[in-house]
Amino acid sequence: MLSRFAFLFLVLVYPFSAWAVPEIQHWSTVNGARVYFVQSHQIPMVSVSLAFDAGSARDPVDKSGLAYLANSLMEEGTRVLSGEQIAERLESVGAQLNSETGRDMSVFGLRVVSEQDVVNLAADILGDILAAPAFPLDALSRERERLLVRLQRQTQSPREVAKRRFYTVLFEGHPYAGFPTGDEPGVTAVTRPDLDRFHRRFYTAANGVVAIVGDLSRAQAKDLAARLVGRLPRGAAAPPLPSVPAIEAPRANFIDFPSSQSHLLMGQPGMSRADPDYFALYTGNHILGGSGLISRLAVEIREKRGLAYSAYSSFIPMKERGPFVVGLQTRNDQRDVAVDIAQVTLRRFVDDGPTQEELDDAKKNITGGFPLLIDSNRKIAGYLMHIGFYNLPLDYLHTYASRVESVTIDEVRKVFRRRIQPGRLVKVIVGGNKE
């Protein structure tokens, strides 16, 4: 049946080779923050992403949640502005500010229209938030209580319960074991001096990356970056994280939960952002479980058998090795069947690797879809932030397609066999009665 449409592929494999990937301008501020900038004048707006190596991997063991609270409390008051004033002033010019904490990084995102006085006003406020947060006690008690409610809400969700256990077991003894939102004892233990210390140590110029995309000249972008991070002390980059230990024996966990579905998360430590096997693992995983309805896992579990709405695998690349995870959710009474098929599918892929046709199709999807990865200011800002934060080469986007193109079937087979041991998986199932 496919032959009917084959002509479409032949004609249209690389029609956009002449299209220019956005040019990245890069410099450092006087105090040492790295800045990445792409000019884009078609929409009168500016998008900024600021990433600091201040994620939950930097939480003290007994203060899990400190990074999150520090990040979310910074906009709740500075030495000159109250939290209410900050929100009021930003929103009065239509600016959108958000903050987010993951394991590797804490991020501030800012979107503004590109009128100079609006850009300056918003940048000066965010600059103040970054340099001089006051961590008011009433804000700490309020945000702590809100975070505790959020943690309780997570316990209602089988998916969240499974994720938490999966990370705890997968990264036992490593800073990645903690959750970005922390845990109840840790959140309860955080004090204002903890917040001050955390801020002083990690919110420094040398520990941050500024990504700017939008309707600005280079001179305007330089001024913007200076307003944002110019007041930060140079400081020092955070120390390297320990490497993630391998899983030596299979570990199975079952959590009894009053849900109609069972959630499976199964995996191993996967790859780092700068991993030499990055493209082979990424392309291989695309075939195994990373390409929606046509991946092997989705075909076996959803398309052939109707066992789940979603069945997938993914590598989550981080500073150190992030998770490789296979996931699905299915009615409790069929979880054994579904889990078994997922395991068999993974084992077969690791043993035999992909077929040449599968690899060719995956490459066509990834490289043919490349323009979609960078079709908005928001997405480009995200790439800039990752390129900066993970020290990827400036030509990362330019060489992306050719690096996928050069992956061979042997390479995929070899790296999967070397990196994934189906006999030594962490397996977490959260679910209820099979009746």
Place this chain on the structure above:
Amino acid sequence: MRKTLHQFVPVLYVFAGLACVSAPTERFSAGDVHETVLDNGLKVIVKIDTRAPIVVSQVWYKVGGSYEATGKTGISHVLEHMMFKGTDQLEANEFSKVIAANGGQENAFTGRDYTAYFQKLEKSRLAISFRLEADRMRNLRMTEEEFRKEVEVVKEERRLRTEDRPEALVYEQFMATAFRSSNYRNPVIGWPEDLDNLELSDLEAWYDSFYAPNNATVVVVGDVEPDAVFELATRYFGPIPRRDVTPVAASPEPKQQGPRRVSVQKPAKVPYLLMGFHVPSLGAENAAWEPYALEVLAYVLDGGKSARLPTSLVRRQRVASSVGVSYDAVSRLPTLFIISANPANGKTTEEVKTALLDEIERLQSEKVREKELEKVKAQIVAGNVFERDSSFYQAMKIGELETVGLDWRLENELVERLKSVTAEQVQAVARKYLDPDAMTIGVLEPTSLTGWSG
């Protein structure tokens, strides 16, 4: 925002070798948006966005949850799933394979008022999208075997999205309580019992009733030439014959005569409150300005961290740990203005409700301050600029407006209409619609969150 009155530009198309293809005869343009209607009734709308060499293509059908009869809820969404299961020419799942091999992303979504399918592709590949979409607009082939599997997938989706999410269950029961007659009372994914009873023949009849060019809108946004897109549309969709589409009889919602309350008891930890009021929508408006005033009202309450509810309930009173407001003006039928909240630790849904009613009373008794209104308008203007960063979202807005029975040209007016709302109008809609004597309350009452065996 609106640049000119709609130009009327007749365009002639000649296609050698395509004898039975009818050509579009009329064309309208406004700014970067161009529209034509094919002879078979298919409307094609193109918006030019040259920022990247990509194209978003969406096909919108005027059918969704609110079109469904009692006992057949969820049928539009199940049909959406079956649309990936093969045609006369394509095997099951082959649609997705072809799009993937061309570097595309694709998916579909079903709402109360629409079912829509989309692809995102490198710009030269639009023909692939059109060819495949035209094929399944006309030639879908559903088998019993594929149907049986797929309806199980949908039931798993329902478990994932609703059954195992206590707050989603409250929302479902809340909608079914607030609406007694309007089809907005039913969940788009369908009641579980209806999914159990669904038959392949039901789906075939549903497909035949609504999947016709004259019941669809094609929206294309990207780095494309409108004429070239119209030509492609004519080539691929043009040959599909028009079909009679019988409008679904409306079942208007009778006036609510008193407050209603529904509770859901489920294993959970954090209580949840929903508060809803019947309001007009743009698709079924009572007075043209009212939906805009309600939209501004939603911003006043919850347009950002400095808005009234986060400031008053979360920051100052600390009675709620989170609040939200939802109002979807772009709806086909009269809809609900909904406020949702989780109480703060140690507070009850009753206390949150009292605090919310105080805020509503304040909106009714005092006009919104001029400065507050200016802030909301600055947010709306900026938000409209930021939206342009997503070609997908731009296509969504056009498709949604058209499919609920409005006009895409309204998109160019929305910001101006919102900017013209006055403090008096905000107060007027607050008084008229946020009536505690005609509200619906939904509450999650958590029960013990222990495992089934404990």
